[in-house]
Amino acid sequence: MSLEEENIWKKRFERERALRKEAERLLESKSMELYQANLHLEDKINAEAVVSEELRQSNEELNAMVDIIHHQKEKLVHQHRDIQKSIDVAFVIQSSFLPAKAEISRCTDKYFILNLPRNVVSGDFYWIHRKENRSIFVVADCTGHGVPGAFMSLIGNALLNKIILDNNVFLPDHILFYLHQFLSDFFKKGDQNVREGMDVGVCVYNHETHVLKFAGAMTSLHYAANGEVVRVKGDRKSIGGRRFNDDKEYLFTAHSIELEPDMVFYLATDGYQDQFGGELDKRITPTRLRNLFLEGYKRGFDEQKERLETFFNAWKEGYNQIDDVLIVGFAF
Numbered sequence: 145m146s147l148e149e150e151n152i153w154k155k156r157f158e159r160e161r162a163l164r165k166e167a168e169r170l171l172e173s174k175s176m177e178l179y180q181a182n183l184h185l186e187d188k189i190n191a192e193a194v195v196s197e198e199l200r201q202s203n204e205e206l207n208a209m210v211d212i213i214h215h216q217k218e219k220l221v222h223q224h225r226d227i228q229k230s231i232d233v234a235f236v237i238q239s240s241f242l243p244a245k246a247e248i249s250r251c252t253d254k255y256f257i258l259n260l261p262r263n264v265v266s267g268d269f270y271w272i273h274r275k276e277n278r279s280i281f282v283v284a285d286c287t288g289h290g291v292p293g294a295f296m297s298l299i300g301n302a303l304l305n306k307i308i309l310d311n312n313v314f315l316p317d318h319i320l321f322y323l324h325q326f327l328s329d330f331f332k333k334g335d336q337n338v339r340e341g342m343d344v345g346v347c348v349y350n351h352e353t354h355v356l357k358f359a360g361a362m363t364s365l366h367y368a369a370n371g372e373v374v375r376v377k378g379d380r381k382s383i384g385g386r387r388f389n390d391d392k393e394y395l396f397t398a399h400s401i402e403l404e405p406d407m408v409f410y411l412a413t414d415g416y417q418d419q420f421g422g423e424l425d426k427r428i429t430p431t432r433l434r435n436l437f438l439e440g441y442k443r444g445f446d447e448q449k450e451r452l453e454t455f456f457n458a459w460k461e462g463y464n465q466i467d468d469v470l471i472v473g474f475a476f
Contacts, residue, residue, distance in 0.1 A: 231264045231291065238265050238294050241301045243272045251279035251349075252476050256449035260415075260456070260469035267293020268413045268470035271304045278314050281347040281474060283363065284383075285413035287340045289468045300342055303327060316346035316359035317396040320383060324361070324394055327384035341384030345411045349476060354403040356476075359396045366434060368441035369407040373434045376401070408441040408475045415467035416452075421460040428459055437473075448473055 248255060251274045259266065267289040271282035282304060286296035300323070307313045307322045323344065331340055345363035349356045358365045360378020367374055376399050417433045420426065436455060440448040452471060 234265045234291060234294055238269075238297060241298055242270065247274070248272050250274040251281070252474055254445055254476070255472065255474040256445040258416075258449050258452055258469065258471040258473075260453070260465070261289070262415070262465045262468050263290040265291060265294035266468040266470070267296060268415065268468040269297035269301060270411075270470060270472050271301060272472075273309065275309065275312075275314075277351045279349045279351065279476075280308055280314070280319075281349075281409075281411060281472060282319075282344065283411035283413060283470060283472050284342045284344045285363070285415070285468070285470070286342040287384075293468065296340060296342060299327070299330065300344075303330075314348055315398065316348050316357050317398040319346050319348075320344060320359050320361050320396045321394060324383045331384065341382045343413070344383050345378060347409065347411065349403075351476070354476075356401045356403060356409065358399045358401065361396065363411070363413070365399070366410040366412075366437055367401065367407055368410070368437050369404050371438075373438045373441075375434065403476060406442070406475075408437075408473060410437055410471060410473050412471040413468065415465075415469035416456060416471060419456065419460050419463075419466060419469070421463045425463075428456070445473060445475075 251272055257270060259268070259270070261268070267286040269284055269286070271280070271284070273280055284297070284300050286293045286300060288296065303323055303326045304319070306326070307319055311322075313319050313322060327341065343362035345358070345360040345365055347356055347358050347365060358376055358378075360376075361381060361383045363378045365376040365378070367376070379396050381394065412433070417428050417430045419428050421428075436452060440451050443451070456469065
């Protein structure tokens with residue numbers, strides 16, 4: 145082989161060796177890239193597996209929470225149903241203590257009773273009975289409303305039965321005095337200071353003398369006659385809550401009113417006049433209630449009740465009723 149041919153072969157060999165080295169380098173570089181890519185893929189798969197496991201655990205926890213909430217909801221539904229049943233029974237019991245229409249008709253056939261509990265049962269109650277020649281009308285607003293107020297109303301009803309029907313106390317100021325004594329004693333348990341009580345208005349009408357006597361504990365009497373409404377103020381002290389060392393401190397003022405033609409009387413708790421509403425979010429107020437009495441007293445008693453209820457519902461539209469409402473209107 146000549147020198148020239150040998151050089152040609154050497155150059156070819158070196159070129160091929162260089163190409164082979166370049167190919168090996170590229171192959172090594174691609175292998176490293178594939179290796180790194182594989183590592184990244186493994187990390188990604190592992191991360192996704194972790195996320196998937198976390199999602200699975202979170203899903204299990206969420207399902208467990210949903211089961212707990214569903215169970216609690218069912219429990220609350222059952223409790224609400226039981227409570228509602230108890231309240232419905234309480235309503236039936238409280239209603240059975242209120243005077244029957246036949247008993248009220250023995251006193252007068254001219255009356256209306258607007259009774260709007262804030263809840264199903266009420267802390268306001270009325271007591272109306274006739275004994276011999278006297279008709280007694282009592283309206284009371286007990287501490288609280290709902291079930292606690294209803295319990296107080298049953299106690300008040302029982303005490304009035306004892307004072308008036310059993311012991312024949314017919315003077316309204318005396319009725320309030322004994323009611324305060326009995327109620328205070330009822331709640332006196334050792335050193336406990338129980339301040340449960342009630343605001344009460346009592347009217348006693350004598351069918352022979354045609355004189356109505358009134359006494360009030362934080363409750364006033366209104367009567368309409370001759371184109372005006374007159375307020376007879378009760379004393380500014382409630383029934384119950386505490387006892388005085390001297391019982392004279394808890395005497396009540398008695399008022400006597402001689403019956404005139406077309407005279408209409410109203411006993412009311414403060415729930416009506418204190419209701420918020422109207423365009424300016426204000427109370428109905430005692431003045432507005434007296435005006436309603438004045439506008440309606442010459443109308444029939446069913447119509448008076450309807451007008452008072454319609455006005456009240458319109459006033460409180462969009463607002464919650466804040467208290468029990470009770471108004472008793474009557475005439476002789």
